[in-house]
Each structure stands twice: as C-alpha cells, then as structure tokens.
Amino acid sequence: MxxxxxxxxxxxxxxxxxxxxxxxxxxxxxxxxxxxxxxxxxxxxxxxxxxxxxxxxxxxxxxxxxxxxxxxxxxxxxxxxxxxxxxxxxxxxxxxxxxxxxxxxxxxxxxxxxxxxxxxxxxxxxxxxxxxxxxxxxxxxxxxxxxxxxxxxxxxxxxxxxxxxxxxxxxxxxxxxxxxxxxxxxxxxxxxxxxxxxxxxxxxxxxxxxxxxxxxxxxxxxxxxxxxxxxxxxxxxxxxxxxxxxxxxxxxxxxxxxxxxxxxxxxxxxxxxxxxxxxxxxxxxxxxxxxxxxxxxxxxxxxxxxxxxxALKEDRPVHFNYHGYPFELQGLLFGRPGLMERVTIARYKEEGTTTSPFDMMLCNNISRFDVATAAIRGGSRVSPKVAVNAHIEMSALRHEAKKVQDYIYKHGEDPEETYATPSFD
Ligand SMILES: Cc1ncc(C[n+]2csc(CCOP(=O)(O)OP(=O)(O)O)c2C)c(N)n1
The missing domain is CATH 3.40.50.970 (Thiamin diphosphate (ThDP)-binding fold, Pyr/PP domains)
Incomplete structure (x- = not known):
C-alpha cells in the first residue's frame, strides 16, 4: 500500500x-x-x-x-x-x-x-x-x-x-x-x-x-x-x-x-x-x-x-546455530523489527576447556540437542500442537544430552555415533 x-x-x-x-x-x-x-x-x-x-x-x-x-x-x-x-x-x-x-x-x-x-x-x-x-x-x-x-x-x-x-x-x-x-x-x-x-x-x-x-x-x-x-x-x-x-x-x-x-x-x-x-x-x-x-x-x-x-504462513520462528561470532548475522538483522523478533542466533559462548569436540558444543549450548530444543521452543510459540508435549520432549532431550556428556567425561572421547551419518525415515 x-x-x-x-x-x-x-x-x-x-x-x-x-x-x-x-x-x-x-x-x-x-x-x-x-x-x-x-x-x-x-x-x-x-x-x-x-x-x-x-x-x-x-x-x-x-x-x-x-x-x-x-x-x-x-x-x-x-x-x-x-x-x-x-x-x-x-x-x-x-x-x-x-x-x-x-x-x-x-x-x-x-x-x-x-x-x-x-x-x-x-x-x-x-x-x-x-x-x-x-x-x-x-x-x-x-x-x-x-x-x-x-x-x-x-x-x-x-x-x-x-x-x-x-x-x-x-x-x-x-x-x-x-x-x-x-x-x-x-x-x-x-x-x-x-x-x-x-x-x-x-x-x-x-x-x-x-x-x-x-x-x-x-x-x-x-x-x-x-x-x-x-x-x-x-x-x-x-x-x-x-x-x-x-x-x-x-x-x-x-x-x-x-x-x-x-x-x-x-x-x-x-x-x-x-x-x-x-x-x-x-x-x-x-x-x-x-x-x-x-x-x-x-x-x-x-x-x-x-x-x-x-498457502503461506509468514511468522515462523528462525533459529540460527552459528558456529562462530554472530556479529555479521546480527548486523544483517539490525533495525528490522519483524525479523529481530523472529530470529534467534545461538553461538559459541566461549565456554569449555580441553575436552572433546562434541562436549565443546554441549558446553556452549549449540549441540544438536540444543538445536532440537530451540525448534520445539520456537514451534510451541506458533503451534498449540507442538506446545502440548513441548516440556516432555525438551526434558527428554536434556536427559539424552546429559547421558552423552557423562559418557564423554568417563571415557575422555565422544561416543562413536556422534560422527555417524544421520538417517531420515
Ligand atoms: C504476461 C506475462 N508477464 C510477465 C511474465 C513474467 N512472469 C513469470 S512468473 C511471474 C509472476 C507470477 O506470479 P504468480 O502468478 O503469483 O505465480 P507464483 O508466485 O505462484 O509463481 C511473472 C510476472 C509472464 N510470464 N507473463
């Protein structure tokens, strides 16, 4: 208009x-x-x-x-x-x-x-x-x-x-x-x-x-x-x-x-x-x-x-899992209110010490478990269907992440399946 x-x-x-x-x-x-x-x-x-x-x-x-x-x-x-x-x-x-x-x-x-x-x-x-x-x-x-x-x-x-x-x-x-x-x-x-x-x-x-x-x-x-x-x-x-x-x-x-x-x-x-x-x-x-x-x-x-x-919904949340410094992405969004609200950017918080690669991701909240959690959290904001079981699914993911971290601390390395190619049904 x-x-x-x-x-x-x-x-x-x-x-x-x-x-x-x-x-x-x-x-x-x-x-x-x-x-x-x-x-x-x-x-x-x-x-x-x-x-x-x-x-x-x-x-x-x-x-x-x-x-x-x-x-x-x-x-x-x-x-x-x-x-x-x-x-x-x-x-x-x-x-x-x-x-x-x-x-x-x-x-x-x-x-x-x-x-x-x-x-x-x-x-x-x-x-x-x-x-x-x-x-x-x-x-x-x-x-x-x-x-x-x-x-x-x-x-x-x-x-x-x-x-x-x-x-x-x-x-x-x-x-x-x-x-x-x-x-x-x-x-x-x-x-x-x-x-x-x-x-x-x-x-x-x-x-x-x-x-x-x-x-x-x-x-x-x-x-x-x-x-x-x-x-x-x-x-x-x-x-x-x-x-x-x-x-x-x-x-x-x-x-x-x-x-x-x-x-x-x-x-x-x-x-x-x-x-x-x-x-x-x-x-x-x-x-x-x-x-x-x-x-x-x-x-x-x-x-x-x-x-x-x-045939289009326009308000889907977007989650960036950015394995680096997020300033460039934030710069692109700066001053665009609709987008700033929709987009969240996860990035390294600079936490962790000498540990395994996957544990670095867990410590910085950017592992695949965190991506899945972000998807459920974002999805539950726009879909009641996702919201219904959101807390159960997020707690199951926390439990899985904890199991992996326990394994890493016990054996000093990432579990083998961390590097397996994922399969999709
Ligand atoms: C008479 C004419 N003018 C311009 C074009 C160039 N053109 C190709 S697709 C398109 C847009 C069509 O939009 P829409 O009908 O909404 O289809 P959709 O967005 O679903 O692809 C245009 C302008 C054309 N194909 N015919």
Whole structure:
C-alpha cells in the first residue's frame, strides 16, 4: 500500500473496513481428520517425493540422490524454474490425483503458473505418465537422473510447461490466460471438471480479471465445469501481490460479487485435510448444479464454487546455530523489527576447556540437542500442537544430552555415533 513500511517478507494483509458480517458468506466446512490415516500418509509421501524432485530439477545437475556430500559443482550453473510456486501446485495435484483414482470423475488440471514446471513434471514422473511418452524419463534411476540433470538445459524440458508435456493444453509461459483456457475446455464437455490454478500475480492481469466471469457463458446442462483455485502465496517473482494484501473480507466480497461461493483454505497445520474436504465440497456443488439443470430446468445464476488457497504462513520462528561470532548475522538483522523478533542466533559462548569436540558444543549450548530444543521452543510459540508435549520432549532431550556428556567425561572421547551419518525415515 502506498507509504506502507514492510517489516517482514510476507507481511499479513492489513484489516479492511468491510463489516465482519461478510465473512459468513465464506463456505465453512468441518475438515478435521477428513482423510483417513492411510490416505494422509500416501498423499504426504507423494508430496515429499515430488517436492524433492522439483527442487532437485531446479538446483542439481548430478548427485541427485545426495549419495555423497554436495559439492559446488553439483549445482546447475544457471538456475531456471520457480521453486516458490511448486509446493502449492504439487499439493493440489496430489489430492486431485487421489480423487481421480478413487472416483470416476473426469478431470483436466490447468496450471496458470506454468513456470512451476518442475512441480508438475515431478508429479508426472512419479505417476509414470512421462515414461509412457518419453522412455528416457521412465520411472527408474536413469529416468529420474535424465529428468533432473537435463531440466532447463538444451535437450531437456524447459522451465515452463510446454507442448512436449503429456496432457498439456496450456503453456503457462505468458501469465493471464489459464482461466479462459479452462472455460474454453469445459464448453461442450459435459463430464469434464477442470480445476484451474491461478497465481495471485497472474490474477492481477487484465485477461484473468475478465475471465472470472467465464462461468456466465457456461450452460451447466451441456458443458462441464471449471473449479478456479486462486493460489495466494503472496508473491509474484519479488514483489507482494494485490490479492496477498487483501484480507479475507475483501476476498470474500470480491468473489461473492462475481457470483461465486468462496471457500478459503488456509489451515497450514492441517492443509491436506482442509484441501481434501474443500475439493470434495466443490465437486459436490458442481454436481448439484449440473444434476439440477440437466433434466431440462435451467437454473438462473447458479453459484459455482471457487477455492482461495492461502498457502503461506509468514511468522515462523528462525533459529540460527552459528558456529562462530554472530556479529555479521546480527548486523544483517539490525533495525528490522519483524525479523529481530523472529530470529534467534545461538553461538559459541566461549565456554569449555580441553575436552572433546562434541562436549565443546554441549558446553556452549549449540549441540544438536540444543538445536532440537530451540525448534520445539520456537514451534510451541506458533503451534498449540507442538506446545502440548513441548516440556516432555525438551526434558527428554536434556536427559539424552546429559547421558552423552557423562559418557564423554568417563571415557575422555565422544561416543562413536556422534560422527555417524544421520538417517531420515
Ligand atoms: C504476461 C506475462 N508477464 C510477465 C511474465 C513474467 N512472469 C513469470 S512468473 C511471474 C509472476 C507470477 O506470479 P504468480 O502468478 O503469483 O505465480 P507464483 O508466485 O505462484 O509463481 C511473472 C510476472 C509472464 N510470464 N507473463
């Protein structure tokens, strides 16, 4: 906003002057534990794998499974593809995929932020849709190596979704057209549902501003439906977005005015449940409209669903474990109030004497036990779920640290496992 001073990267929207009563127009759903445990685990595993592959496509030229320590030469010399939009695209893809597998609904996923190509290509590789058309990207080690190593270099996939991508009907290289492409695809395709992701930067463009009205040209009796999903991650390249700066009341007023039923999805702690319940609600609303109108009784001004996905929390605490003098880091933060409150810096307190390397860390409160304790302490400030067992977990860590220190004082050296490579499940 003009004259506004921002103190943190993803500043929450300032409250508007719109009466709170408008919030009642946003669709409310009970979504806690919407997914059963098996579905939750499978979706989250898919997302973790796809997010890793997407990040690797952008950054790594080899060493794709991190089989040895990362070296400078493992990083691509020229980084292309936008990481910021990928996790959101994958989040939506993962759930839609499950819906398509579990039901007989026909879907086409149109992605406005086509510059998030790594996210989409990673999903296509995981479900083996790439290998079917491109044997060099088959679902094996070699196929994954080719996907990652050749991404955004000549001969590989480019950083935007293009015509080589199986199933692509929209390139997404030029922002603004996803929503109109989606409405076009729905016409005369009565059984097709088209979830269409629109970036909040893209949503500012003229073509998208007009396309929100597209459903006014859709006859639910003979055409399919578009489910717009506005991806409000707050940024367009390096600038804040207008939609990211709008509070819920402004967003709800706007979309109710366009003629939609808006559902805001924003519970990052339970995002898979929240999104799954919201997509199921949206699909059932679409079916309700279509079933009501198809026996030959047209509905005047049906209210189609729209999903407003706020996919970023901005206030996470940051803990630096700095094995040196912290002045440079403090200098960077100096005078930036939002950041000063969020960031804590642990560093050597200059305590300890002739002892073992790990004991030096324990004495200075910068061991891995201290990092874990700081994460729990910071996490419990922002998440009641973490706060519940925080004191039990922190005392267990203190106990573990004491056991290690006792061992060191008894044997005069660090326990062997101190230097073992950690494994992650
Ligand atoms: C018409 C047009 N103008 C400019 C660009 C350059 N551009 C690429 S991505 C991007 C930002 C898109 O922001 P958003 O839609 O919010 O996507 P996200 O932040 O999720 O990546 C811009 C401006 C473009 N692709 N098309």
């Amino acid at each position: 003009p004259g506004q001073q921002l103190t943190q990267p993803n500043t929450p929207p300032d409250p508007s002057h719109i009466p709170d009563s408008i919030s009642q127009q946003a669709v409310q759903l009970e979504y806690k534990n919407f997914l059963n445990q098996d579905d939750l685990i499978s979706i989250q595993s898919f997302r973790r794998a796809a997010d890793y592959i997407a990040a690797a496509m952008i950054f790594l030229r080899n060493n794709i499974f991190l089989e040895r320590d990362l070296a400078f030469d493992d990083i691509k010399p020229r980084l292309l593809g936008h990481w910021g939009t990928c996790p959101g695209l994958v989040l939506i893809y993962a759930r839609l995929n499950k819906i398509v597998c579990d039901t007989d609904v026909e879907m086409l996923y149109v992605v406005g932020p086509g510059h998030g190509a790594p996210g989409i290509l990673a999903c296509l590789w995981l479900e083996d849709s790439l290998g079917t058309f491109w044997p060099k990207y088959s679902r094996n080690y070699e196929g994954l190596f080719n996907l990652i190593a050749t991404f955004s270099v000549p001969g590989g996939f480019p950083s935007h979704i293009n015509g080589q991508t199986p199933g692509a009907i929209h390139e997404g290289g030029e922002s603004g057209y996803a929503l109109s492409v989606a409405f076009g695809a729905a016409m005369d395709n009565p059984d097709l549902i088209i979830p269409c992701v629109i970036g909040d930067g893209e949503a500012e463009s003229g073509p998208t501003a007009a396309a929100w009205h597209g459903f006014k040209y859709i006859d639910p009796a003979e055409s399919g439906a578009v489910l717009p999903i506005l991806h409000i991650n707050g940024f367009k390249i390096s600038e804040r977005t207008i939609y990211g700066a709008m509070d819920d009341r402004e967003l709800v007023s706007l979309f109710v005015g366009y003629g939609y039923q808006p559902r805001i999805v924003e519970d990052m702690e339970n995002i898979d449940h929240d999104l799954a319940a919201s997509l199921s609600w949206a699909i059932s609303e679409i079916h309700k409209i279509q079933h009501a109108t198809r026996p030959g009784s047209p509905i005047v001004k049906p209210c189609w669903p729209v999903i407003l996905l706020r």
